Amino acid sequence: MQELGIRPIVGLVHHGSGPSYTSLLDAGFAEGLAVHAGRVAARYPWVTDYTPVNEPLTTARFSGLYGHWYPHRTAQADFLRALVNQCKAVLLCMRAVRRVTPQARLIQTEDIGKTFSVAKLAYQADHENERRWLSLDLLDGRVGPTHPWHARLLGLGIARSDLDLLAEGEGAPDLIGVNHYLTSERYLDTDVQAYPSSLRGGNGHYRYADAEAVRVDLPAQKTGPEARLAEVWHRYHRPLAVTEAHHGCTRDEQLRWLHEVWEAACNLRRAGCPVEAVTVWALLGAVDWNSLLVNRHGFYEPGAFDTRSRPPRLTALGRAARSLAMEGRFEHPVLQRPGWWRRTGRHYRPSLRPGAPQEKGQPLVVLGPKGAFSNEVLRICACRGLDTLHVGAVKDIGDALAPPAGRRPWAVVDASTLELSAIAARYPGATLWAAPYTAKAVAAACAAADLPLLSFTSNLVFDGSTGPAHAEDAPSVPSGHFGVSQAQAEGLVAQVHRAPLQVRTGCVMAAGEALSLPSTLHAALAAREFPPILPPGITSLSYVPDLIHAALDLLIDGESGIWHLANQGEINWTDLAERMAGSMGITSRPLTWSGEGASNTALTSIRGFMMPSLDSAIERFLRDRSTVPDEGRRQAAE
Template structure:
């Protein structure tokens, strides 16, 4: 029976913690251990401050009862579920999240359903007040990864293992809900699935049609729809599934109370027999045809289908209440905001058309780890979410304190019924812009039919407030402009002739005309040795100008980010400097930056002051690394200090992190440098090694023998007690060399 939408109830904001416990071989990967939520009860207070109505929350079989139900340890769940209850947040309890259960079972164990049902009953008995459950998250996706692609345990690579895993999971869901409802007859099933679509060339339309039908299998099985006339009945028989296994679902239907749709840009695929157009890693086939399988958003000329289309399709197919149960994008901050807001807007629009969409879920509250390798190995690759965990624990070993990002503010606004109004939302996300295309574009007819439902204009908006970037001729200013272009952030790059930051009238005029949403001060006097001879010029640009700009930004209520240096320190320590360490510059340049920090924050306490160090860029011919490689490649000698230790900074990393912090609304002093401490001479050696250049002409000398005028600290490595946001130096250097090829 069709759902009836009560339009008087607002669209709810849900949230979720990435909590996967998956098995690879004999090793379990546990996201709650990686993100630290396993030991941080006070995270729940941070979640409550968002104003969310419900949270997808783990009471996972593998964590609670790894050694059997009789040995279950409920203490963790007891404490957290009770706290959620006190905070007024409704838990949607998950029992298995991309897992295969404890070691005594698996997704192809015929007794898995009954074993999970016993665990589900124990959960319901212990927490009879809980009303919403997801016994198994994304069963079809998990079955594909575990039974068809071999990524996760039991590492099957055939249709039979896939089909067995899927039917076992779906049967486990139905039996678990039966067991739970014996305790709480009103318990609801929130069943999630990733409904990525497949598009193709005309030749491969048959394969796309098959995969687009198969993606509904978990819902169809639970709804009792897989009858002998169902398009997948014959396929499942061919896999080796018998009639009895399929008929069980006809006799025991368990339709979801809410269908949860998880949608990721990488889930939509495009199939093309013209393999030469695509990288070899995308090549595959089905036994009948060989083809490339790539992300649809990178090749379909009309952009991706989008969340609105998937919600509409699910509604038309089932007429059951819907929710977006995961909304997350691994990307820069403004794109994360655009993605969440696009999904929210699609849900709101559909509700006006009597489509029963109940909620949108801000997923990965604490971010996630190693999804770039599909959780097949742990290397600590982190994607931030509503909160960012790259905080003081990285250097101190303490548990991180989750830092709210701009997404947290958007979630709070949506939950309170406020309209998000950040100017960056006026530009469509990268998945709507032509720059997304990596391959020759192909017109996808189905997407063409949907065009206009999901797609905002593909061109950048030039009417929205720009980001004002001061410093048109410098390395940093040009890098900001370049990466703003890539990120779809409307900007205005200003030369000194257009705005002289040391002239209050000039600053006022430009701010009044441009009305920027923020200002980046990338201008500066950077000639450290020359500053010793012309301190007045250095102080005018670095100190007076920065202070006047800060005062003007305070007057116009415009956020400001400005840059300082590691040279504000004297180098007498042997551990990385953190933001709270006292400054003690040794030279005029360092004095100009230290005084600028003080005056900027006095004039405008909400300013963001970023200290950085020894930056190198693939887009600048005059930085240390580029000059070293140029000289060594030409067979010339190159001299570098062997006893001065710094923390080099890759400019693209610096700019990306600075923009994210600016969008997040951060303020005060932050240290941004790539993780690592290295002498200048060793930095030249590292760059040469990565670039394949000989270091036979590298001359390493003590700093005192280089003939430099300005004194410099022998140690100026930057650490942080606020957040180590940049990657390690080795990774940065590899990317620098790749970009320079």
């Protein structure tokens, strides 16, 4: 970094307690971390910016008040001890660093949210809104005898000497790093029945829901990054930066959130507030942060780079960050619609405020016959706030790509083969044809209009006779007429379109369809009927919600070429039927095996595993399918 001229902000403790021999409650924690800080400064004397402890208030809440993180305490005294220990550590660390590097700056980060409430819970909201400033107030030297928390800190065992040390103001930040998330703002409501059970709790006096404020009918100007940044500036009058801008969601929503944070920072700069930077967190993504590390599921959220690819792959979020840094702007059609937190339908209760009229943006063309699979693509696009134009027949694609001014599509999704793929996997001996020259015509139309194309083929471009699971660079050895036609389609599409994104899937399955073999198996088991004769061999599964989300992310990222998108893992049909039966509580289930000659058409990847595990996909398929009414499955079958 020094050779490249990159100036790092060095963090020493980030949501943790350091080595196993200490903890946030250890009386020697601050002094121990200060010794470490001095060693770091001696090793890197050219480093000038430090964050000794990241988000001390947030860490103290999650470790000492909520019990989520080590040392897993749930008492206010432990919360305050952890908080003061961290703030004291910041001060002592900067003192140690400045002995080596006198010009070193303290960049202090904190998650800044706000709590709103119904009138009955205003006192609770006031308490939490006072509490949210404690770390920055302590470091800024504000917690003296007149501070509303001073007596409470002393009464719960905090040493007066520690408060006196901090009250001198030596730990005041040179720059405040504001971390603000969509869930940072809360709303407290005594009408608990209006909210999911997971949000219901209380304070010993009242039972109430603690909900995300963005899902409650509040004035837009009171919430969001601009309002919170302005609060910090008016309270402390110190330079600011957004030190974490992240949303664990689909790529379009990630871009919309970054765009909103950037616009907030620019608006405040124009108004005279010194916002110095917006930082994308995390550069390389994060694992299991969707559960705050409480669960270990290996759930990965990409950041500016996606580390599931080797080498790490630049995402649209990374391209946006680069464009904002170099040009101050970033444009993408998905930004024509607001994020889900600004769209109607997000509220737990219907909003009383009329929604602002939202003009439709550039559409995403979805090509495919009306049916369960195309409907699922359209549903997912709608959930992601992507305007779509559905084209049922290939003959109409030309008109769709030449719409009135201002409604020019930004990409095409050819989902026309998904249903055929489901049928081909169910009936491996059937004479099915995937119309390769039709796929070529679609690709040629996209090429003529200079539009990105996302199309689908399947693992049936392999007959399974060549050994283990197949990666993207494996030569095609098609299985049957359908596999031959799909292999031809891949080649023809690549001939006429300069950079198509061609996704190979495993056996596609969706909760609301009846065409795929997994759906057939489920229906037979639910009716306590013998399953059909099962084809031999090992295969991959692609649960359609996972498939479409991953494919759309790749499309927005600007990816091209062949990608294998299947849920991670492989399975044979007998094992799948056994697992389904076990999940459904069926103990007597005679199964048939269709003979010898088992093949392996499972997919692996050299480009990156973009989809959740096979276990997760099967679990969610069974759960979601159980919620589809019989009438819905009948219509899907028809």
